[in-house]
Amino acid sequence: MRKSRFLLTPVLLWLSLFLIVPMLIVVGISFLSRDSLGNIVFSFSLEGYKTFFDPLYLGIYWDTLVLSLLTTVICLLVSYPLAYYIANASPRIQTWGLILITVPFWINFLIRTYAWVLLLRTQGVVNSLLLWVGWIDEPIQMLYTYGAVLLGMVYNFIPFMVLPIYVALEQMDKRLLDAASDLGASRWKAFRHITLPQSKSGIMTGAVLVYVSTSGMFVVTDILGGAKSSMISNIIQSQFLGARNWPFGAALSVIFVATSLVLILLFNRAMQARHQRVGEGR
Amino acid sequence: MHVIELVQIEKHFQGQAVVHPLSLSIKEGEFLTLLGPSGCGKTTILRMIAGFEQPTEGQVLLAGQNVTDVPANKRDLNLVFQHYALFPHMTVEDNIAFGLKMKKMPRQLIKERVDEAVTMTQLTPLRERFPHQLSGGQQQRVAIARAIANKPKVLLLDEPLGALDLQLRKNLQSELKHLQRTLGITFVYVTHDQEEAMMLSDRIVIMNHGRVEQIGTPREIYARPQTLFAATFVGENNVFSSPEGLFAVRPEKLVPQRESGAKKSGVIEDVQYLGSVHKLLVQLDNEPMKVTIALDISDDRPWEVGERVGVNWSTKDEVIIGP
Numbered sequence: 001m002r003k004s005r006f007l008l009t010p011v012l013l014w015l016s017l018f019l020i021v022p023m024l025i026v027v028g029i030s031f032l033s034r035d036s037l038g039n040i041v042f043s044f045s046l047e048g049y050k051t052f053f054d055p056l057y058l059g060i061y062w063d064t065l066v067l068s069l070l071t072t073v074i075c076l077l078v079s080y081p082l083a084y085y086i087a088n089a090s091p092r093i094q095t096w097g098l099i100l101i102t103v104p105f106w107i108n109f110l111i112r113t114y115a116w117v118l119l120l121r122t123q124g125v126v127n128s129l130l131l132w133v134g135w136i137d138e139p140i141q142m143l144y145t146y147g148a149v150l151l152g153m154v155y156n157f158i159p160f161m162v163l164p165i166y167v168a169l170e171q172m173d174k175r176l177l178d179a180a181s182d183l184g185a186s187r188w189k190a191f192r193h194i195t196l197p198q199s200k201s202g203i204m205t206g207a208v209l210v211y212v213s214t215s216g217m218f219v220v221t222d223i224l225g226g227a228k229s230s231m232i233s234n235i236i237q238s239q240f241l242g243a244r245n246w247p248f249g250a251a252l253s254v255i256f257v258a259t260s261l262v263l264i265l266l267f268n269r270a271m272q273a274r275h276q277r278v279g280e281g282r
Numbered sequence: 283m284h285v286i287e288l289v290q291i292e293k294h295f296q297g298q299a300v301v302h303p304l305s306l307s308i309k310e311g312e313f314l315t316l317l318g319p320s321g322c323g324k325t326t327i328l329r330m331i332a333g334f335e336q337p338t339e340g341q342v343l344l345a346g347q348n349v350t351d352v353p354a355n356k357r358d359l360n361l362v363f364q365h366y367a368l369f370p371h372m373t374v375e376d377n378i379a380f381g382l383k384m385k386k387m388p389r390q391l392i393k394e395r396v397d398e399a400v401t402m403t404q405l406t407p408l409r410e411r412f413p414h415q416l417s418g419g420q421q422q423r424v425a426i427a428r429a430i431a432n433k434p435k436v437l438l439l440d441e442p443l444g445a446l447d448l449q450l451r452k453n454l455q456s457e458l459k460h461l462q463r464t465l466g467i468t469f470v471y472v473t474h475d476q477e478e479a480m481m482l483s484d485r486i487v488i489m490n491h492g493r494v495e496q497i498g499t500p501r502e503i504y505a506r507p508q509t510l511f512a513a514t515f516v517g518e519n520n521v522f523s524s525p526e527g528l529f530a531v532r533p534e535k536l537v538p539q540r541e542s543g544a545k546k547s548g549v550i551e552d553v554q555y556l557g558s559v560h561k562l563l564v565q566l567d568n569e570p571m572k573v574t575i576a577l578d579i580s581d582d583r584p585w586e587v588g589e590r591v592g593v594n595w596s597t598k599d600e601v602i603i604g605p
Contacts, residue, residue, distance in 0.1 A: 180380070181354045182334075185355055
């Protein structure tokens with residue numbers, strides 16, 4: 001046991017050099033100030049955190065939370081049935097299902113997102129099709145809307161949800177369902193009391209992956225949301241690069257990471273509580 | 283009164299018959315064992331009774347009712363699974379209560395039933411544990427408790443002791459037998475262990491390649507096997523051929539003798555001392571076969587490996603087992 005610990009050295013070094021140290025630097029910067037040229041000045045300041053409470057930024061912060069949570073929920077609702085189907089299919093279909101789910105990853109993320117622009121824009125494929133069928137008389141504004149951003153997020157992150165749920169469902173001992181049925185459980189009850197709790201770890205992993213990825217994403221918002229909709233990560237990006245207000249950008253980052261951590265913790269707690277009550281339900 | 287009746291049931295998987303047409307009536311309160319090597323169809327029969335498999339032909343009757351098309355969750359019987367199939371995310375108590383909760387039993391009654399089941403299976407101190415915190419034998423007990431808490435008419439057991447080591451298996455065998463007597467429930471038990479089957483059962487159904495070889499009490503099966511398979515699968519046996527057909531003679535019915543006039547003769551190839559009995563392995567002259575002779579403690583003649591010996595038996599101990 002003790003001897004094998006050295007195997008952890010590379011990953012620990014990597015994490016501390018490129019994750020923990022930079023995080024600490026960001027936290028440090030968030031409490032500093034800057035001069036008019038955007039250089040960091042080593043004097044303590046809460047200016048960055050104060051700016052956050054501007055209604056403009058609070059609004060964006062709220063929108064980001066809602067969009068990320070909404071994306072997570074939609075991804076879960078779409079992915080669970082899909083993962084369930086694949087996990088219970090024949091080995092052949094399982095292999096193909098998994099390949100089809102990972103196929104989008106073979107194409108560059110930006111290209112995939114731009115493809116949605118082609119589909120959704122005013123003269124795009126979807127509008128043309130609807131006009132041609134005669135369901136609409138003039139093109140609908142789809143691109144550069146909240147819906148487009150949501151769609152892009154869900155589209156991009158579905159595999160992050162499907163794969164962990166699939167793994168959890170696939171590993172589940174199917175004999176447990178026989179046992180449940182033997183004890184009088186209908187198919188729905190067996191699902192509710194056995195399958196669902198057994199796939200909880202997959203749901204948790206998937207939800208965290210999707211939530212964290214969505215909330216940190218600024219490319220999708222840029223491409224599909226246009227200038228109108230911003231997410232907190234767009235602001236952070238612009239503070240570091242365009243506006244050169246590093247302390248504010250850092251403060252936003254800290255608040256943002258803290259929020260994610262709290263949410264994940266709460267989510268974990270909620271799942272644990274469910275765990276205890278399993279079998280009690282209806 | 284027959285609790286279970288199988289009427290000409292058969293089962294095919296992808297055109298292959300795994301269970302050939304079979305009829306069987308199981309009496310109330312009986313301990314019936316389906317015995318056979320793996321792949322003989324015994325588990326498939328059990329699963330057809332439980333409702334997990336549909337017979338390709340034939341009917342399953344439960345207490346006189348045709349339940350052939352009734353799904354597993356609506357049949358009034360319970361199965362103890364081969365690898366227990368305990369719900370890993372539930373405590374022992376919740377596992378046992380599961381079936382009762384599914385039946386929407388009042389809370390108070392559930393508590394009483396669970397208490398009763400844990401007491402009977404000696405699980406009281408382990409109620410709050412999760413399955414992964416239990417030993418194999420304890421998990422086995424939970425599986426049984428979970429089934430009997432439902433007070434089913436029939437308890438089906440699929441190799442319930444198969445995964446346990448020998449000593450534990452011996453203990454649990456007697457516990458199972460005791461439990462069955464106390465509860466008075468009909469047990470349908472599947473095993474490939476002939477000793478276990480002999481020890482526990484009121485009646486044994488010997489199966490091979492999806493067919494019934496013989497049905498009978500352990501005594502009948504040991505003393506009067508009807509087929510070659512039954513003769514050699516249960517206990518040791520020596521099979522001889524004669525112009526009239528095959529017959530078997532149990533090792534303890536064979537007598538070694540140094541005097542002439544024996545039915546067969548041969549050379550002792552091995553002497554095995556087993557405490558209460560000792561065995562001679564004799565290679566017969568002019569025949570490819572070896573016979574085993576079992577001698578009890580009263581035989582104190584010294585036997586040497588390599589010694590020539592006559593093998594004798596009385597004709598009444600010959601059991602005809604086939605053409």
